[in-house]
Amino acid sequence: METWNEQTIKEFRKTLLNWYDKEGRAHLPWRVNHDPYRVLVSEIMLQQTRVDTVIPYFDRFMTSLPTVGDLATAPEDVVLKLWEGLGYYSRARNLQKAAQFVVNELHGQWPESSDDLQSLPGVGPYTAAAIASISFNEVVPAVDGNQYRVFSRLLKIDADIADTKSRKIFYDIIAPIVDPERPGDFNQAIMDLGSSYMTTKNPDSLYSPVREFNAAFRDGVEDQYPVKTTKQRPVKQLFMASVFEKDGKLLFEKRPDSGLLAGFWTFPLTQIESIESITGQQLNIKPVTHIFTHRRWEIWLVKQETAMLNDNQQYFSSDEWSALSLPKVQHKLLEKLYDTEF
DNA sequence: TATTCGTGGTA
DNA sequence: TTACCAAGAAT
DSSP states (O other), X not given: OOOOOHHHHHHHHHHHHHHHHHHSOTTSGGGSOOOHHHHHHHHHHHTTSOHHHHHHHHHHHHHHSXXXXXXXXXXXXHHHHHHTTSOOTHHHHHHHHHHHIIIIISTTOOOOSHHHHTTSTTOOHHHHHHHHHHHHOOOOOOOSHHHHHHHHHHHTOOSOTTSTTHHHHHHHHHGGGSOSSOHHHHHHHHHHHHTTTTOSSSOOGGGOTTGGGXXXXXXXXXXXXXXXXXXXXXXXXXXEEXXXXXXXXXXXXEOOSSSTTTTOEESOEEEOSOXXXXXXTBSOSSOEEEXXXXXXXXXXXXXXXXXXXXXXXXXXXXXXXXXXXXXXXXXXXXXXXXXXXX
């Protein structure tokens, strides 16, 4: 890999921040100020999620719950409704727990260091560093996918970013490069670079403001960075979704408190070996398909007769279930159901 | 340490 | 259709 001397580091900071001041995404709604609450909410939402997806969620969230106190005292179902469709729902629950921790345990006094911020639920090394640098000016790199990608190319770093151990390697390399005067802007500038000239696919390094610092581009090996080992493919799983209808209401089942879609309401789902057992009963010709990161669900809707209610089951009218926060897969099932004759 | 956790976009 | 992402954290 490449190494930069102090002079090069200073030139890089200046080049990066000059570009950021002119062409950075200053318009992003979470950049209107450095309120740690706004930064926290945005950073949690942005975990593994695209900026364009987050913007409308962030705007609605801040309109509904503008302060950390509002979030701390809100009913959980309100928070989950604001999060509906955004995925990784433990983020929403942990975010509220973090707000409650700040309000109730810290009496509204935010932790200001990266280390202390990690005591908040759902706040790990990246998010803590982002908040600490943006809101409290701590000189610390916010090592995320962008920093992996950008610096692996700039310095030809061969560490596998899929390996957990690589985080410390990158942290140690980037830490002395962070601008001591503007750490928050430095971290956000890397993000903007990673979303424009140094994207995963089709980077535009020839016209990048930091082209002169890009060793991988210089050597024609940019497509070799970052180094990342491949993950496993989603496992296929077959389900029967039971449709119980009574007095115009539909039966929903609350999923277990842990695991996939924890605590969310769906139709009762039964994993099956094959569709042979339900052939002729299913309402839909093709299954509803839903792909998670590690699972691929194929779900057949089956009309059932009224049965005994379990503790975790409940009938909801359309007005009632519309008010619930439902996962995307359940919305797909409902759409398929009403698209079919019923 | 490797796996688990959603969803939508794109080649 | 498949593969692979996109500002990670918890377990």
